[in-house]
Amino acid sequence: MPQIRVRFFAAAREAFGTKECSAEAATIDGLITTLTKDAAAEARTVISRSSFLVNAIAATDPHAALSEGDTVDVLPPFAGG
Template sequence: MPQIRVRFFAAAREAFGTRECSTAATTLGDLVTALNEGAGTEASTVLGRSSFLVNAIATTDRDVTLNEGDTVDVLPPFAGG
């Protein structure tokens, strides 16, 4: 199974307590499931509201295939003014 680099931003970084990690996954859906397995309530909530970039391309397709060395960015909703 491919190892995927996951980078967390803003509230996701805070909730997961790290800037990045590596995990095995073949699809974005598998990756989200794997991240949720070890996550606390806050991290799961943030993950459920986040958008994702796969190799810098936004996607909502949880069936998108991930390959060895891919990078997935977890972007929670941002507020600003």
């Protein structure tokens, strides 16, 4: 299983209590499962509403393969004006 670098931004950073971690996952769906397995309810809620970038490119297919060394950014919805 590929080792993935995960970076959390804004509310995701707050919910997961870290700005970065590493995880093993073959797809975005797999990564979500891994990250939320033992996570608090707030973290599960935030990640369910988040968008993902894989190596700075929007991940539109949650089943697309991740590769060793990929960086996945977790971007929760942002509000602002």
